[in-house]
Amino acid sequence: MKPKLSDVAEEAGVSPTTVSRVINNHGYLSARTKQKVYDAMEKLHYQPNSLARSLKGKKTKIIGLIFPGITNPFFAELIEKLEKQLFLKGYKVILCNAADDIAKERDYIKMLIANQVDGIITGAHNLGIEEYQNIHLPIVAFDRRYASGMPTISSDNLQGGILATQTLYEAGARHIYFMGNPNQKGNPTDRRLQGYYQQMTKLGLESQVMPIFFDETPKIKKVSIQRFLKERKADGIVCSDDLTAILVLQSAKELQIEIPDTLKVVGYDGTTFIQTYFPELTTIVQPLDDIAMMLVESLLNRMSNRVDKLGENDFILPVSLHHGATI
Amino acid sequence: MKPKLSDVAEEAGVSPTTVSRVINNHGYLSARTKQKVYDAMEKLHYQPNSLARSLKGKKTKIIGLIFPGITNPFFAELIEKLEKQLFLKGYKVILCNAADDIAKERDYIKMLIANQVDGIITGAHNLGIEEYQNIHLPIVAFDRRYASGMPTISSDNLQGGILATQTLYEAGARHIYFMGNPNQKGNPTDRRLQGYYQQMTKLGLESQVMPIFFDETPKIKKVSIQRFLKERKADGIVCSDDLTAILVLQSAKELQIEIPDTLKVVGYDGTTFIQTYFPELTTIVQPLDDIAMMLVESLLNRMSNRVDKLGENDFILPVSLHHGATI
């Protein structure tokens, strides 16, 4: 059987209370007692039971992370950064892969509550904000809009859309398309699209959207992209994310469309991964380090100050441009 | 205050026991009582406290996953598959990023024990097997050797090394190098290297290793690779993983070395991600679905059968070849 606190107490010849005090560095204890307890713990390979501890009102020191998946390098990097920061502050992480599945997301939220997590960071977009409203738990969100009461961290998607469009324009493109999820409220891509619209209008050009949906497999996406490229209407494409942009590059190559001469492409996200392994891709870079830091800080804030002024926790972080050869 | 089981009982006008029975579907209950309890739970937004439940001897239904990171698509995909399978079986996952950090891995293991996880799947390689030996918890490992007593699932790294080498040979390469971590015992790359050696000997060719270390950043790796390629000694390279292979392709392009005419490259891992976004890369494909399935099955097995015959739980799954344009 696993040793428990009372076993340690017996071994050390002291009371359970004393052992607990030693573990938690609580109150005054003689050095000799401390040592005895340490020795006993060592000898029995004692590990305190977090469950019992948390049941007694202590924090679990666990944070739930809800994201749509980890195979997209963007989320992989964000999650890794979050985990790193949280670990340094003494928190562990339960990873919830919502996988574009409403039921799964709901299940996971229930589970997190049942496990008494101290807080939640969500980056999934399945559930409406309403569903999150009556969870009485500190939550912060990545990249959501209209989240009244729930702090939201995001990068400047509107500006990103503008920047991408403007960059293509300056490089000489005039038939600039937006490729991505058209008009999904609450979805960050929407703001990118708005930025595109806004800038196109300003430039006196006609906006055109080539719809590509997030939940399609890359193969399906590629078929649509090929079909689209064959028509050769565009000389510039703002892609809603880097992976889509890469499919565009692949397709262009297969169709022998010259990049950037005939077609210029700008991606979106600019993860370290993409910048390393696809350095040629011009892309809008989201400041992942800052995003992760703000998410953690915001959550920790929320967890300590029980009442903080709502609305003041929203942050929109600036994006930048990685200039590659696709433009 | 959060509602507890006794609040529900009071609301429903029954005893706590009855509520507990309803929740756990235990014994006989009148339909009317059940309904009353359900209504009360609904009304109070009751969520059972998993901690208390587990304290009372119930399983936590949590599995710890220890891996060296999630930004490498290989681990991202493996972890995602593991999470998916475990979720279906009612388990949640605590993600532990060991990050090539011995202390962190040790910390995480302690934490997992403290949180009474039901089992652990480890894919990190920092700690010696000895350290895992005296954890009295079901554990299975991915890609470890010599793990006496701990079931180990891996793909056939030896065969992979042979296959990669043979493929290059058949494509006409004669100066075939192995690029990767040289000779690290316990590390899977080692077996790949052995396969390379073995096949080179069989082919009557001279083995040559170009050392590249896992913990180096891509930028540093790339500098070494560039230097290596400039000498133009190799006409074929077996890379220990796909990401390294991509750096080789990049460097070759920059140095205007023709692929595959002047230099042929084979990668290793063959994730869906790489096959999708770098389809041109020829690579040895590890059967990720099977690996994930075996890991889960093996762990669940371990968790139920308290005594199973050791040694019969090791599995080495076959690899295959994805044929791309780099050869």
Next chain:
DNA sequence: TTGTAAGCGTTATCAG
């Protein structure tokens, strides 16, 4: 079919 009471491993309170 339902209820009473003890106990899971820890910590907080109150004595000493």
Next chain:
DNA sequence: CTGATAACGCTTACAA
């Protein structure tokens, strides 16, 4: 400086 005791929220014999 140290110890006894109750309590955290739930499950499970054992009764009724």
